[in-house]
Amino acid sequence: MKILGLIFDxxxxxxxxxxxxxxxxLVRLIYWAxxxxxxxxxxxxDAWWGPGSKPRTPEDESIRPFKVETSEEEIKDLYQRIxxxxxxxxxEDSRFHYGFNSNYLKKVVSYWRNxxxxxxxxxxxxxxxxxxxxxxxxxxxxxxxxxxxxxSGHKVKPLLMVHGWPGSFYEFYKIIPLLTDxxxxxxxxxxxxxxxxxxxxxxxxxxASHKQGFNTVATAQIFCKLMSRLGFxxxxxxxxxxxxLICTNIAQMAPLQVKGIHLNMCFLDSAPFSISVSLMLxxxxxxxxxxxxxxxxxxxxxxxIIHNLFRESGYMHIQSTKPDTVxxxxxxxxxxxxxxxxxxxxxxxxxxxxxxxxxxxxxxYTLDDLLTNIMIYWVSGCIIPSQRYYKENLGxxxxxxxxxxxxxxxxxxxxxxxYELVHCPESWxxxxxxxxxxxxxMARGGHFAAFEEPLxxxxxxxxxxxxLKGK
Numbered sequence: 075m076k077i078l079g080l081i082f083d084x085x086x087x088x089x090x091x092x093x094x095x096x097x098x099x100l101v102r103l104i105y106w107a108x109x110x111x112x113x114x115x116x117x118x119x120d121a122w123w124g125p126g127s128k129p130r131t132p133e134d135e136s137i138r139p140f141k142v143e144t145s146e147e148e149i150k151d152l153y154q155r156i157x158x159x160x161x162x163x164x165x166e167d168s169r170f171h172y173g174f175n176s177n178y179l180k181k182v183v184s185y186w187r188n189x190x191x192x193x194x195x196x197x198x199x200x201x202x203x204x205x206x207x208x209x210x211x212x213x214x215x216x217x218x219x220x221x222x223x224x225x226s227g228h229k230v231k232p233l234l235m236v237h238g239w240p241g242s243f244y245e246f247y248k249i250i251p252l253l254t255d256x257x258x259x260x261x262x263x264x265x266x267x268x269x270x271x272x273x274x275x276x277x278x279x280x281x282a283s284h285k286q287g288f289n290t291v292a293t294a295q296i297f298c299k300l301m302s303r304l305g306f307x308x309x310x311x312x313x314x315x316x317x318x319l320i321c322t323n324i325a326q327m328a329p330l331q332v333k334g335i336h337l338n339m340c341f342l343d344s345a346p347f348s349i350s351v352s353l354m355l356x357x358x359x360x361x362x363x364x365x366x367x368x369x370x371x372x373x374x375x376x377x378x379i380i381h382n383l384f385r386e387s388g389y390m391h392i393q394s395t396k397p398d399t400v401x402x403x404x405x406x407x408x409x410x411x412x413x414x415x416x417x418x419x420x421x422x423x424x425x426x427x428x429x430x431x432x433x434x435x436x437x438x439y440t441l442d443d444l445l446t447n448i449m450i451y452w453v454s455g456c457i458i459p460s461q462r463y464y465k466e467n468l469g470x471x472x473x474x475x476x477x478x479x480x481x482x483x484x485x486x487x488x489x490x491x492x493y494e495l496v497h498c499p500e501s502w503x504x505x506x507x508x509x510x511x512x513x514x515x516m517a518r519g520g521h522f523a524a525f526e527e528p529l530x531x532x533x534x535x536x537x538x539x540x541x542l543k544g545k
Contacts, residue, residue, distance in 0.1 A: 116327040116477055118295055123275070123283040124211020133208050135303060140204040140215060140279065142196050148453060149192060152408055156187050159409040170420055170428040174413040178432045182416070183409055185441050195446045202250065206279070207303060209296045215279035216272035216300065217243055221254045225266050231539065232306045233267040234297060234324075238315020238339075239460055240415040241522060242278045242450045243271040244443075249528035253535065265536040270304065272297060274316065276459030278450050283459070289466040290316065291477055294323035298331070307331060312535060314338040314523055316463065322506070325482040335507075336487045336538050338523040338531060340498040342506060349502060364501030368515045372490075372497040379497075382425055386495060389418075393464035401458035411457060412448050419444060422521035424493045438526045481505075487512035487538035489531060493520030512538045 122128035164176045202217045224230055233253065237245050250269050257263035274293055276282035283292075297320065301309050308331055313321040318339040325332045342349060352363040357374050360366075365373070373379060392400055404411045420433030427434030435444065451457050473479070486507035490498060492515070500513040514534050519527040 114480060115329055116291060116294070116323060116480070118298070118327060121210045121292060121295065123285055123288055123292065124281075125284045128211065133211070135207065137205050137207045137303065140206045142199045142204065142279070144192055144196050144453070152192075152452070153187060155406075155408050156183060159183065159407070169431055170417070170433040174417040174420075175431060175433065178435075179409070179413055181432075182412065182435075182441065182445075186412070186445055190442065190445050192449055195442065195449065198247075199244065199446070202247070204279075207300070209299050209303075212275045212283065212296070213281040214272060214275060214296060214300060215243075216270055218268070218270050218304070219250050219254050220268045221266050223255065223257075225257075225263060228264050228266060231265070231267045232301070232304075232309040233269050233535075234301060234309055234311045234321075235269055235271045235524070236297070236311070236313040236317030236320050237271070237274065237277070238313070238317045239277070239463065240418055240447075240451070241315065241525065242447055243273050244447050244450060245522060245525040246271045249524045249532050252528060252532035256532075256536070259529075259532075261532060262536050262540070265539045267310075270301070272300060274320070274460075274463070276463060277456050278454055282456065282462075287466060289463075289475075290319045291323050291327075291475070293320050294327050298324055298328050301331070308333050310334045310336070310539075312336040312338075315521065316467075319467075322482050323477050325484045325486075326477055326480050329482075329484050332484045334485045334487070334511075334538065334542050335482065336489070336535050338489045338491060339494060339496075339521070340488055340503050340506065342498060342502055348505070352501070363499075365499055366515075369497070369499040372492060373499070383496060386421060386425070389414075390464060390468070393461040394468040395465065397461035397465050398458055401461050404457045405455055408448075408452055411452060412445070415448055415451065416444055419522065422493075422495060423526055424520055443525070482507055483509055485542055486510045487514075487534070487541075489514050489516050489523065489534040491516045491519040491521070491523055491527070493518075495521055511541050 161176050161180060165172060169175060202219050204215065204217050206213050206215050208214070221230055235246050235249075237243055246269070250271075252259050252261060253267040253269055256266060273280035275288065275296065310333055311321040311324055312335070313319075314337065318337045319341045321335055321337065322341065325335045352365075353373065353376055356363045356365045357370065357376070360370055404414055416435060417433070419439065420427045420435050423438055424434060427437070435441075451460070484507075486503075486509060488498065488500070488503050488507075488510065490513065500510065503513060504510050512534075514537070516523075516527070516530055516534070519530060523531045
């Protein structure tokens with residue numbers, strides 16, 4: 075009892091000291107939590123995605139030149155399969171409301187069969203240097219384009235650009251010259267890049283994983299190793315669609331190497347409740363959630379936005395559950411493959427294009443460009459592994475993986491295109507990227523930004539780099 079009395083007397087006389095100590099402890103605890111969160115990053119792990127067990131011998135790290143090729147047999151097989159196509163008549167006045175309109179599909183197929191020159195497009199594909207290198211058991215394909223005339227006195231910035239589905243490295247062919255030779259295109263000659271565009275393993279000419287579980291984090295690790303192998307200790311990254319999430323994972327994995335991340339789509343699966351609340355109340359209290367007038371135009375009426383998202387996401391449910399089943403048909407029928415993929419280039423460019431007989435496909439793209447992307451999927455036979463990517467990333471649910479709950483603290487920029495599948499206000503983007511340096515409401519454009527609006531995207535990338543330079 076005497077001891078308890080002494081303790082009570084001490085506490086009574088020195089309460090101010092105890093309060094200060096408690097406050098110091100609380101401050102230190104808060105600092106530790108914030109510091110820990112800021113330094114949390116995705117772990118680089120030992121991985122092997124090739125066939126069988128990882129060999130004991132060191133992996134061949136050589137970088138080999140690669141060339142896209144074709145043959146008479148390849149083209150002949152394609153034509154035979156096209157000629158055997160069975161078309162189903164379109165419903166009257168259905169336009170693109172039921173998917174790809176078969177009346178317009180016949181026109182596309184006729185052009186593909188009789189006018190499209192695959193050999194010419196192969197030559198166009200080969201105008202940039204292609205390479206392959208083995209990483210974690212997979213043959214990874216990439217193009218690496220350096221400036222034709224490096225500016226004196228200005229540092230060339232390495233920029234990794236990552237595509238998504240149903241795109242390919244070819245999406246970047248029109249933006250590459252704007253970034254590597256900006257002066258010739260009326261852009262800021264102080265911002266010059268060398269561009270590295272890899273094919274996601276399982277897409278195009280990159281080998282597909284032989285094992286389950288190959289997701290965006292696994293891809294990010296391979297691309298980090300690719301940049302290191304190319305000799306880049308620091309670099310910038312850019313992406314949309316899956317490329318956006320892969321780039322985010324790279325930033326979470328290698329924050330000291332990534333000097334800036336530019337996105338044209340933002341994945342927000344880490345704060346669904348707060349986003350849902352802001353979506354429900356933001357129309358009436360926009361100031362409370364940091365919404366701008368343009369955000370209100372793109373987010374409401376919410377019922378319409380949700381309906382549009384539901385209408386456009388059917389493919390995702392299939393590919394996140396049973397990708398191999400539908401993939402069997404697409405991998406054997408070129409016309410089916412074209413219809414399945416090109417429909418996305420219609421409504422993902424502008425959802426209003428579904429009211430047009432031709433899906434508005436030729437408003438922003440040429441048939442040569444669209445069919446070249448299709449041919450990359452066809453000749454590489456990559457449609458099934460590209461679809462499996464959805465199951466590997468979404469098959470266990472949304473927001474359940476570690477990276478979903480993590481922020482990315484590197485300097486970031488978001489180009490918000492008005493016809494993107496899901497609009498992301500700046501206030502939402504900051505939840506994932508606290509160091510958001512640039513946010514731009516783009517004047518026009520949809521999901522395939524580099525393919526559709528290369529000049530606008532290049533200008534926004536340069537704007538971001540200018541902001542970083544001034545920091």
